[in-house]
Amino acid sequence: MSDTILTIADATKRYGSVLALDHVTLDVEEGEFLTLLGPSGSGKTTLLSAIAGFAPLSEGRIELRGRDITHEPPEHRDFGMVFQGYALFPTMTVRDNIAFPLKVRKRPAAEVKQRVEYCLGLVQMEDFADRMPTQLSGGQQQRIALARALSFEPQVLLLDEPLSALDKKLRADLQWELKSLHDSLGVTFIYVTHDQDEALSMSDRVVILKDGRIQQEGEPDTLYNSPRNRFVADFLGKSNFLQLSVKAREGDALTCAIGGTDFAVKAPGDVPSVDILQVALRPERIRLAEPGAEMLDGTVRQVSYLGERCLVMIEHEEAGTLMISQPTWKAGVTPRAGLPISFGWDADAPVILTGEAA
Template structure:
């Protein structure tokens, strides 16, 4: 398990949650660092939301402990955990204006009126909503409502902010804009963020570390670049981005390179140690593959299909041994201009492939 770079604020120990015969959490072990932006990433049913609601106190654990700065909070009710929470559906009070929505947690905590007023103004400025204090939630756009929900969750200065897919209801452009704003807000405040999403791009762009979950179990933990470039399993390589998979026979190993054969072709894979037994599986990211005119690179194929995506073009190649290979190339600079049916050659560097543990 990859440890956080800062001292732990929250430790999760052997967390288990069952719903009848279904195990939603299967003994999660996790340390979350002070001031860290940690993302829980996984497909539907992976356990990410169950873990977040267990941290919040809304879901009780069947086994395991939660420890906040050395204090066991496993049985502590949600209102005593000092955690802020932002939901996917905003959860603003429809009969309260923006100012009163933000003030609500402070009134519950019996802050003085003057302190409440000052803190509400601070929070409005923090989320750039100063001119909207007297508006009702129904008078706000989705992005504005989410900003108010953020301000309310931060108003009482929580030690940890929990965010359950807070951007998923927004359109693509607004979601991208708010990702930048959330990351900037995290940098300014230094509060620990625990963020749930099923969106891989969102996780990669915002997080200090990512926890990838499947079937209630941690698959891999690490910094975004480390996870993307060195996935340990087929699931991680396939879920976090796109990958090609080649089952290989290892023919030799020297100088940090394994000589591999797959689909009737030979190529090298940079590795500290090849898999035992002489067989394995490698993941190859589509953007690490180079296209060239015929005879200009190591392997020959033909373009089956192209998909233009603006700044990039996705290309599916047919190769007699590898089968179908996905290539992602920049549209402004490529060895060929992709079009369906075009003969091409292609290759990649030795460090483009990574051996997987579950071959």
């Protein structure tokens, strides 16, 4: 089991009457890639700033390997930082930008030279060492910002939406590079983003925030497949939300209904006994078929072609409007707007929502 490198206990941050962090408690494990995910105003950047020392806490504490650093200034925390806007020194070459943190720390000249060359290699920018930042593309500048942040071997690397200013393809490429770099170095990464795909693809663990509170944390697949409440299910990916009438229970199986149609829903033993069940149903867990072939019949309202998949909006009299995601390659049925269609799902497809947003 990994050791805890960072402990955030009861962290609270107020800006006047605004509560930006509301008693957040979180442990960060040595060497993990932890992502803070949430919409604008959720508190993710404030939490990262508090860890960095830029936003002093109103209450609570932060510990680094058991040592209280709550009131230590940023320069004493020995954390690397990568910003969305690169923050490179425009009058310094690439080489000098990377060397700067080492020179500030008064490292020997031979060590500075060795570390700069090593970090240039890490980000595959050896051929650009003598260029100025204005001579680099956005992706290249971000690579240099990353190399500079890693040059002095920080205990923790903090990344504040570092890829959000880049175009979609470059962002996807750099996601792979960042994850590969993390895996090879073993440095603890704390990453802030509002992009769900980034969080799912790169993280060992994701912490989802809303209104300054943690809504749920866990491994990406656990959060996606087992969201605790409607906010998590809706923010992390897409979901359909249904109210099901509960008619009977036998073991871990519930008999539920939509309108006059009964079907089974798999339920864990801790689901409370209720007459109405709130569930989330991911679009890719719904099957499409010819009319009458599945348990529910509806009408196709809209189809959006996305290349490898298409999104199909279905209207059902009792269930309302549902979004269905279907592969386009060898699909069993080709939906068209206005046509009748049948749809259904397996008993373990719906996720029962047992919690409210914190």
